[in-house]
Amino acid sequence: MTSDTRPTIEGWLAEYDARDADVAWLLCDRHDPNAVAFTFVDADLRTHDLTFGELAERSRRLATVLADHELRRGSRVPVLMGKRPELIVTLVAIWRLGAVHVPLFTAFATGAVQLRVEAAGAELVITDRAQRAKVDPIPGITALDVDQLERAAADREPHTGRETVGGDGTFLQLYTSGTTGRPKGVPVPVRAIAGFRSYMHFAMDVTADDVHWNAADPGWAYGLYYGIVTPLAAARRNLLVDAGFTPELTTEVLRRQAVTNFAGAPTMYRAIGRSGLVEGVRLRRACSAGEPLTPDIVRWARETLDVEIRDHYGQTELGMVIGNCAHENVARPLKDASMGQQLPGIVADVVDGRIAVSTKSPLFWFTGYRGEPERTDERFTGDGAWYLTGDTGRVDEDGYFFFTARDDDVILAAGYRIGPFDVESVLITHPAVADVAVVGQKDPDGVRGEIVVAYAVLLEGAEPGDDLVRELQAHVRERYSAHAYPRLIRFVDALPKTPSGKVQRFKLRELHAD
Incomplete structure (x- = not known):
């Protein structure tokens, strides 16, 4: 960490790694109740806001109802629904009880849902009418309709208890697939939020004045970590668009909402570029993640949008760890085809040809796959000093990292x-x-x-x-x-x-x- 970043990162660690860390308080209750947490955009481009005050009230009442279903500290709770206000209310209600959110991607069919629900050892899934048909065929699983739950919650007393799960307490559990075997469970501790905050601040450079839109789906790590959890933690309003990607819809949202800070996959930028529909789009910052960013997209953005798309690299098990930071205190010039440098709070290198992250990094948080010690051991060097990403790459004399290939078959x-x-x-x-x-x-x-x-x-x-x-x-x-x-x-x-x-x-x- 540089002298510019150390005090900030140490402050976040003190907040999120505390013994008395309470997720609902950290992500919701401590914020200005009148501030907008999310702006939701429907497929027809109608919008509606959710304030922190509304989120606190609705999630407290929903938590009372969920407690009736015997959800408690440590319960794994898969959630399958679109990007609607009820999704955010449900997540905060789960965290109020000290339970663990298990994200499910809405494009999954029953088979993919069942794999993750059974791997989590869950007994129920919270879903909505549009997705319920995928859950009902799973034996031994109760499907709870979120709209029915909220109607029941309207007449209930708000949940007033606090669950202090602590910095090591798990609040998310994602599943990542490799080359063989069942999906691997990645428990995410509360202290990981310190790293999420660092990424949003230093790499994405999301400010209080930005109109921010992380277009990634919250059924996966990037959309969940940086499209829901971090905006809540930092009180930075994010857009959630409840519609599939098309260049036409995306550019219209960018214009109508006057988005200034956008994050998406290279596929999105490539499709937008080919559409020729970018007139009126004015971005201050643009980020890319999920797959390698090719130099042609960077050149297109410079020439057409007058903005640099900054590539970033990470994994479900790490969050983002390498990137081309946009914040003025740590920004460096881009190099063609480079993912950037190690992010503040992260020590990265290339070990035996593979991109690796030091387990001594202040913001490193992954301790292993749930219940799978052998698959966990494969991710670390024999001395435990380095986490091996499974990707091959190189780092040049200036500290810029370059991705070359996957070391597995994902x-x-x-x-x-x-x-x-x-x-x-x-x-x-x-x-x-x-x-x-x-x-x-x-x-x-x-x-x-x-x-x-x-x-x-x-x-x-x-x-x-x-x-x-x-x-x-x-x-x-x-x-x-x-x-x-x-x-x-x-x-x-x-x-x-x-x-x-x-x-x-x-x-x-x-x-x-x-």
């Missing part, structure tokens, strides 16, 4: 991290498929970063062709997730495997290249 498509195992697990259930492997390949259209490519071995009698391709794609969309279906499916006689039976994915990538 696919980065349109800013989402897709585990091949999850997609394979669905495809193999199709009656025509005998064996299957999934890899990521560069998007030939240059829009999504990577696309999901499936190699399928068919059972005897199954007929390959376009009809089966469409059927398999729909199989994944309906049973796993709309964002993870294979854009390309190839039928092969056999999969390349090692003598022990492991799929040699690198050979499939070579086959695709040929």
